[in-house]
Amino acid sequence: MTLTMAHVSLFLDLDGTLAPFAPVPEGVGPDAARNSLLRDMQVCLGGRMAIVSGRSIADLDRILEGTIVAMAGSHGLQRRDARLDMLTARCHPKLAQAVREVAAFAEKYPGVVVETKPLSVALHYRNAADIDVQVGAFADDLADRTGLKLQRGVMVAEFLSPGMDKGRAVRAFMVEPPFFGTMPLFIGDDLTDEDAFAAVNAFGGVGVLVGPPRPTYARFRLDSVDGVHAWLAQALQTEVFKLEVPVGPSYRRI
Incomplete structure (x- = not known):
């Protein structure tokens, strides 16, 4: 074409x-x-x-x-x-809570990187690929409790305002x-x-x-x-x- x-x-x-x-x-x-x-x-x-x-x-x-x-x-x-x-x-009211919980989760696993943005927080685990199951369970739970949108990517889980x-x-x-x-x-x-x-x-x-x-x-x-x-x-x-x-x-x- x-x-x-x-x-x-x-x-x-x-x-x-x-x-x-x-x-x-x-x-x-x-x-x-x-x-x-x-x-x-x-x-x-x-x-x-x-x-x-x-x-x-x-x-x-x-x-x-x-x-x-x-x-x-x-x-x-x-x-x-x-x-x-x-x-x-607008910034989601539960974003600050998500930032704290993502940071606490990342501390448990070497190689995990937290990226805090103005309107979201992302959990990168490209350097810790063996924790995919743990990330999935944590991400689903956090999204359910906060109402943030869970945006999945390749070796990343991001939490952001829906819409x-x-x-x-x-x-x-x-x-x-x-x-x-x-x-x-x-x-x-x-x-x-x-x-x-x-x-x-x-x-x-x-x-x-x-x-x-x-x-x-x-x-x-x-x-x-x-x-x-x-x-x-x-x-x-x-x-x-x-x-x-x-x-x-x-x-x-x-």
Whole structure:
């Protein structure tokens, strides 16, 4: 499939898509080559480009050095539109309790990392993969008791205010200029990106999964972060997005 750049809006996740994972979230930092590539892509698309991430917008600006205007942070609980208007959800009244309980849980298991954000708290256990069962039980219980939304990802459990996700963030962008009336293209790697894949499908767009095949709403796939960078660079040269590796039927969610 080939998509002419003039008719496309591009949405990108950050971790695992534009930047490789680091042992701790703050280990991901600015990269001059990547950020220059994104800056050029934003100009080429006439501003029809947004980052949609679980990170806060402040952290995204730190990593991307302010190169991208439109952003959705904290899974859509924060959103900055193309006019630089900021929309932020209210902090959930039980978030402080969740932060304390997540920190107490993490102290029991070496390698577990707690990421506290303005509107959520995340428990990363990529370096303690053998505690998946314990994390699952703890996360379900905490979500039930606090009313916070449990957002599961690859080796992460995050607790945040209900009501938003990456798909809803994409939908919000798509009814505003300069995105309105274009075909959305979403690139992401994590389970949290599935809502966005479903959203772009509903707009007649295309989702692209980064990484190995798995059950997904995405229709095409790229192998790695480096593959995403190369794909973006090729699109800048040709002014078309080429999608060449479809997701196999056995991995498609219908």
